Amino acid sequence: MATRRTTVLTVVAVLGCVLLPVGAVLVLVGVRNSHDGATVGGILLGLAGLVCFRILYWARRIRLMTQAGLAFHVEGDDPHDRDSR
Secondary structure, eight states: OOOHHHHHHHHHHHHHHHHHHHHHHHHHHHHHTTOHHHHHHHHHHHHHHHHHHHHHHHHHHHHHHHHHHHHHOOTTOOTTOGGGO
8 A cells, every 4th residue: 555655756756757758749849840839838848847857856865865864863872962961
């Protein structure tokens, strides 16, 4: 059973995989046919696809950085904890 976070990240990944190529195709069609609307739409869809990939990158990076930070922390070894003295 997938968690809500996993489901959301899966949807974002699929959107990124769909939006980026569709945007690239629209840019190509717009440039070849001198259709400015298709070019602008393709740029916006491609940008939305890149944003989806960036969201996935940061979601993964934040989780790994949190785990790495927690690995450095040892219980009872906090110099700012006055009760441990």
